[in-house]
Amino acid sequence: MKSGSNLEKTLQAGHFAVTAELGPPRGTDPAPVEKKAKLLRGVVDAVNVTDNQSAVVHMSSIACAALLLRHGVEPVMQMTCRDRNRIAIQSDILGASALGIRNILCISGDHHSLGDQPGAKKVYDIDSTQLVALARRLRDEKLVLASQDEVCGEVPLFIGTAANPFASPYELRAQLFAKKVRAGADFAQTQCVFDVAMFADWMEKVRSLGAHTACRILAGIIPLKSFRMARYMVENVPGIVIPDSILTRMEAAPKEKAAAEGIQICSEIIRQVKQIEGVAGIHIMAIEWEHRVPEIVEKAGLLPRPA
């Protein structure tokens, strides 16, 4: 047992894990966090707390994760390499671990020129793979990067990484994931899956590399709210592939029924993804749509969550 977190217990026990995602408020008001926590408690095993998503300033991921702990929900703290250099990252990890945060997701982070602070000085001191290796070194050897004196106290971490099977160059993506697993990733949350065939192909390559045993893979799921949102994601968000069949279905659905259609498509995808060997769970990214997550999980037949 590496961290004793609820997510790790579920995955070790072999259950089909479910995680959700929560965007911290763009301010200091803790009320929205509490409201979302109530919605998600008991429905999912852990909740991702984004770290200044798409480079837009939000409450920090550690603070919001600590608030979630207070409401009895297990957070997965996202850590980007965009904003902090290696000193800040390691001190944040130690701080979060002290606050009781067990899960950490190491991602590169969206480029700052896409957010509301394009003038910021970029950091990117280390990249996501090196962050995974750094977190493992802190947990296993209790050593800060490039130093030999041990940190005091345990650093229980369940290290997660992101994987994007749908971004070019496609042939390299499986090996890249295997590289991150070798770096020390314990679980992975992929980019949202719409093209299940492409995802299956990627999973097949990952299985051939034997990376799916050491690192639990959670397929990313985004319920589509409307056709306009689907088209926006295809055109602007890099690395997302939505097959035409889903797009036409979303376009056909009338305005008020579009949301229901989206959730319907979402549950179909979940059912198909469950059949793929090596997928250990799903990660539902319903930002600003948290109130629909219980319905999605229930429809996918994944309730009640194992204790």
Add this chain to the structure above:
Amino acid sequence: MEAGQTGVGRQRVNGSTASAIVMHRIGRVLQRNRQMITLSLQACAHCALCAESCFKYVHSGRDPRFSPSYKAINTIGKIFRKKGRLSESEYQAVSSLAWESCALCMRCYCPVGISIPSLIACARSVCRERGIFPR
């Protein structure tokens, strides 16, 4: 186009073999640019309009020896006409013209469109083959 120069100088005497190799290499440089050099030097109408565009010329108080066409004609023109067989002092003069009086900043204006920097660069490469470098 490696025509012509291959059979040059394989005598056994060390001194002359070395110079033969140098001459062969100079010949190869000239051979590669032969057409461009002859075409450019023939096309040059000696109008000296390129002088004003050269800051070395302007900065040196308009000394004609800094005008790009003068540099080109007196470096590569001379080397080409004598097929690289210049005396040591002439090569020193060529090297001082090609290096000290020219920054090779590629900005000389030629109304006819001759690429003067390539000519001077060619002269520099011949000097380098000859083992002559800026002081």
Add this chain to the structure above:
Amino acid sequence: MITAAQKPREEIFAMIRSYREAQRPRDFLQCLTVGCGGCASICMAGGQREILGLNEQLTEMARSAKVPVRFSSVTVERQCNPQFLEDIEDMVRDSDCLLSCACGAGAQHLGDRYADKPVFPALNTLFLGVDVDTGLYEERCRACKSCVLGQTAGICPLTRCSKGVLNGPCGGTRADGTCEVGNGIPCAWSSIYERMKNQGRLAEILEIKPPMDWREKGQGVLVQAGFEARYGRAGRG
């Protein structure tokens, strides 16, 4: 070579004008525009031709703004070489302020040499680049002082990848192989992957690269081997 581009003329004139008001020198301010025949000339930002155009423009602006400023110009071979800055000593003596049309290094060197007179930069130094074509330059190197080109088939991830990632492409590559930052910037890692694949060095991409060592990145001082004796041991570290 170092690539630079001219600052907007208004910005240059504003610098000189604010100095003019502050100083109130005799009847007019004599500003010497110092061009550079090296990289600034090659990238068409600070060569003789540009500083003449610049002087004409600034003179017009000065006349229309009724600010008594006169512009003279000289181009030295390289502003980063002390020998060439000596040539213009008398002209600097006769001028009140200097407008340097060289890269950042040249402007500072001019400023260090003639410290009693203000030196205004006329160019924004952009990057270390290659001249792809006449007038078209692309960035290639950020001078990070520990080159990794050996591991990435000659494409610098620090410069040409907007996130400077050292381990393989990030998740943000678009379908056509360009970067998430947009406006068609190619993803450096996609091209690195292509090249490594063609060169049969794919395994090297899959090795985990340790974080970059950013030590020795302060003010760089280079003492070439064999010259320590001349300039004393470079001990400051």
Add this chain to the structure above:
Amino acid sequence: MILQIRRSPYNTRAPRACTLEPYPVRKKEARVSALERREHWLAKPRLPGLVFLFLLLGMACAGAPQTDATTSASRAASADATSSATKSPGPHRAITSVLYDAAQGPALRLCLLAAGLGILYRAWQFRRLTRALHRQPFARSAASRAARVPSAREVRRAATSHPVMKTASFSFHLFLFLVPLLLPAHNLILHRSLHVSLPSIPSPIADWLTMVVVALGAFFLARRILVPRVRVLSTAYDYAVLLLVLGPFVTGLMAYHHVSSSPWLMIAHVASADLLLLAVPFTKLGHMPFLIFSRFFVSGEYAWRQGRRAWGGSA
């Protein structure tokens, strides 16, 4: 009288001593001669061109008597006062009319042919020396897009040539081409032989323009002698070619004004015109085709269009 070129726009600073020893035009005299003199112009790489030139002329004159059937008819019909055709065309016609026919007839065609071939050879040589440039797509990041680029107008305004020199050479070249083409006398001949003729300008204007051309030629000759930076480059060859260019204009002017009524004047006029035509591709007048190819096709800062080729051919 030392021709003092107006101070160029290049150095707008007030004239003042510069640390380098100032550069007086007068003293230059001594220093220029100190520079090594150029070898005799015959040793230039252009020797093959000139040998080719004389060969062709000799052949033209040799070929004249047999093939002049067509021209003699036209010559008789024109009976222009300039040629001494008053004597009856007996079997031993005066050498002058033979030469005149030769110069006007086959020699002209031959020179035109040779010039055409020469220019074609230059075009082929040019094509072989340059390679096509393949434009790759480029992407501009936001930062470098903001970098200010001087507008085309600014770049052209800071062009690097003198206003005086620019107008002089432009008008010189313009009239140099226009006058022979639009001359009424030439059109007359053209019309009679090919029944087609270019529009022609009235003779007094043509005459005045020829004088302008000759004056400009003199200006360039003076410039070549007096301006140090040009004199240091000039060789006898340059002077010869300049006089060659002015030859037809001067002789044409003298012929038009009947300075001397000897037939040799017309022969000189036509012969020098033939020589001029012939010299274009093989001597430094080759800067005419070179300019067209280089400034239109080769990419460079001063290329007129976005050049698609670059120096450095396949060799």
